Amino acid sequence: MxxxxxxxxxxxxxxxxxxxxxxxxxxxxxxxxxxxxxxxxxxxxxxxxxxxxxxxxxxxxxxxxxxxxxxxxxxxxxxxxxxxxxxxxxxxxxxxxxxTSPRACANKADKVVEQGPWRLKESRGEDEGEEEEEDWEELHSTVSDCVEIISGIRSVKILKRVGSPKGMWTRDPRSSEVYVFNGTSGDNLYQFGSVRDFSRSPGVTGSRHIRLPSDWRGAGSTVYDGYLYYIQQEDDTDVQVVKYDLLTGSVTDAAMFPVESHATVYNLNPETVADLAADDEGLWLLYAPSDSEPNIHLAKMDRASLDIEQIWDTRCPRENAEAAFVVCGTVYVVYNTRLASRSRIQCLFDVNDMVISEEAPLIYFPRRYGAHASLKYNPEEKQLYAWDDGYQIIYRLNMKTKLLV
CATH class of the missing domain: 1.20.5 (Single alpha-helices involved in coiled-coils or other helix-helix interfaces)
Structure with a gap:
């Protein structure tokens, strides 16, 4: 229990x-x-x-x-x-x-530094006993028969953008061929059949690629009547003008030019040692004799032989100059600022002393992208081919007749 x-x-x-x-x-x-x-x-x-x-x-x-x-x-x-x-x-x-007339007035032809050609004075019954130097006189012949001057910019056409910020493009006045120089030096250039072909092409494809026997320097080349004229300069060497036949692909002539190797013609584009321009009146060269020379000089050259016929001091300063071109024996120098603003034609020089300051307007280019690396005048079309920060631009110009003074 x-x-x-x-x-x-x-x-x-x-x-x-x-x-x-x-x-x-x-x-x-x-x-x-x-x-x-x-x-x-x-x-x-x-x-x-x-x-x-x-x-x-x-x-x-x-x-x-x-x-x-x-x-x-x-x-x-x-x-x-x-x-x-x-x-x-x-x-x-x-x-x-x-x-408004330009602040830098037109310069007189009496500023000729070197002038020619010379000819023998015709006998007018002078005594044969006179000194030999009295039998010669300087020939003050008219350099240009063209009597047109720019009065303004009629229109602007931005064609396209190809290549480097600096370069040059132009059209042969005697044909429809267009030539493109990309950059500031090289041995290549590109040929198009027309401006339309160039505008429709993507980049430089579809062009004829031309390789030159030597390098071109700067944006100072020009083309006229099937010939290319370009500046050749290697490091610390003399400046040479080369004439190249675009049809046969050969150099037909070359000429040394007496300038210092380190002198540049435009202060804002130091890559351009000298600038060539060709029109119906001849071949022109814009240059600076030395780095210490403040003004731009002009030389008239024979297109066939590249001989120098006359030289002028234009009195147009190199300081703040970006480009220049020649129309009917008149040099138009375009200026700008280092911080690119509106380009303007502020100084001109007429080799025939036919332009007075009252009829030479101060022309401003429309504000675009930067500063012009080159400006090439086409006398057949009365327009400028410009390269502005990689853009290819055409300026169509208004012209008027020079006043005979």
Whole structure:
């Protein structure tokens, strides 16, 4: 009887201990659930506060964006108005420029440094005993029979953009061929059948690639009647003018030119040692005799033999000059600033002394991309072929007759 009682007591204690254990476990779980609920309530409160703050911030930013849009609209309208006013001012400036003579007036032909040719004076019954030097007189013949001068820029056409920021392109006045010189030196050039062919070509593909027997230097080359005239100069050597037959692919003549190897004709384009220009009146060379010479000099050369016929000091300064070209015996020097602005023809020189300052307007080129690396005049078309920061541009010119003085 006693063992049964002990077993019943042990079992009762076991059930009581298990009850206390499960009760403690339930209390622990309940406490953990309460803690989780408290944290969920806290997270809900915080998320609600963050959501409210986000809505307030959204309203604030929306108001600020509306204000910015309004200010942008007002600024855009102001800029449009300013652009209209700038265009009007530029048109008025262009008109004023066509009515204003250049600050650097035309120079007289009495500034000839070297002049020729010479001829024997005809006998007029003078005594044969006179000194021999009296039998000779200087021949002051007219260099050019052309009597046209530029009066303004009629239109501008931006053809395309090919190659380096600096280069030269031109059209042969006696044919439709177009020639492209990319960069400031090399032995390659590209020939196109016409301006239209060049404008339609992607890059220089589709062109005739010509490799010259020697390197050209600078943007001073020119083409006339199937011949290429270019400047050749190696490091620390003399300047040489080379005549190249584009049909046969051979050099027909070359001539050394007496200039210092480190002198450049244009201060803003130091890569151009000398600049060649050809028209119906002959071949012209713009150059600087030395680096210390402040002015641009002009030489007239024979197209066939490359002999120097006459030399002038144009009195046009090299400082801030970017390019120049020759029209009917008149040199037009184009100036700019080192921070490229509007190019302008500020100095001109007429070898025939037929241009007076009152009829020579100060011409501004339309503002484009940078500064001209080259300007080549075509006498048949009355237009300029320009290279401006890699863009190929055509300027069509208005011409008028020179006043005979």
């Amino acid at each position: 006693k063992p049964v009682f002990v077993l019943l007591v042990s079992t009762a204690w076991t059930f009581t201990g298990a009850q206390y254990y499960y009760q403690g476990l339930m209390d622990y779980l309940e406490n953990r659930l309460l803690a989780i609920e408290d944290r969920m309530l806290l997270w809900h409160d915080q998320s609600h506060r963050y959501h409210t703050e986000l809505l307030d911030f959204k309203k604030l930013t929306a108001g600020a964006m509306d204000g910015l849009r309004n200010q942008h609209s007002v600024m855009f309208k102001d800029l449009e108005g300013a652009a209209v006013r700038v265009d009007r001012v530029e048109r008025e400036m262009d008109y004023v420029e066509t009515q």
